[in-house]
Amino acid sequence: MSLTDEVAAVHAERGRPAAMVGELRRTAVLVPTVPAEPGMSGASGGPDAPGEDGLLSVDFGGIRWICAFTDEAALARFAATRGGNGSGAGNASGGTDASSTDWEYRTVLGARLLDVVVPAVGVPAGVALDVGSEHPMMFPPVVGIVPDAVAVDAPENWRPAAPEAPRSAEGPGGTAGPQGPNGTDGPAGPENYSPEAPR
DSSP: OOHHHHHHHHHTTOSOHHHHHHHHHHSEEEEEEEOOOTTOOEEOOGGGOTTSOEEEEEEETTEEEEEEBSSHHHHHHHHHHTTBOOOSTTSOOOOOOTTSBOOOEEEEEHHHIIIIIHHHHSSOEEEEESTTSSSOEEEOSOBTTBOGGGOTTSGGGOOOOOOOOOOSSOOGGGSOOOOOGGGOSSOOOGGGOOTTSOO
């Protein structure tokens, strides 16, 4: 199945998520670029684009999401929702209004996006595929999608929770028990991930 078919199957709750991730890895996707200007939100081009424009990304929920599209039509739909039509020579095809924003993009193999670009971003990052389309899909920075070294759920990336005041409830033997995330017992989880955490 193609990547769009795998995504549609997962949306219909009959797909196989691992097969969908595998198909993303084998597929070349379109990633819009943004000018390398101060104040712009863009993922590092990493090894693909040293000193060049960044890749379009959005920060949401503590994750930097790199926007990627399966084809020019999906990119044009996204551009239309953002005030542009994605038209122009060498850009995503769409309408013909010359006054609208042109969307430059790079073609990147999904495996390179997940294994090279995501780690180069320097903060937790994932891929947002076909945002603005009928079947968008998020590929979060977790084990099995991105390298373990940057996966927020990899145990080696967990960071102990900040010390808190002793709990009012006493543990066995009349002493306060160990303090984990959100007042629970146990190790800190991915919600306490920090890219500066020792590895």
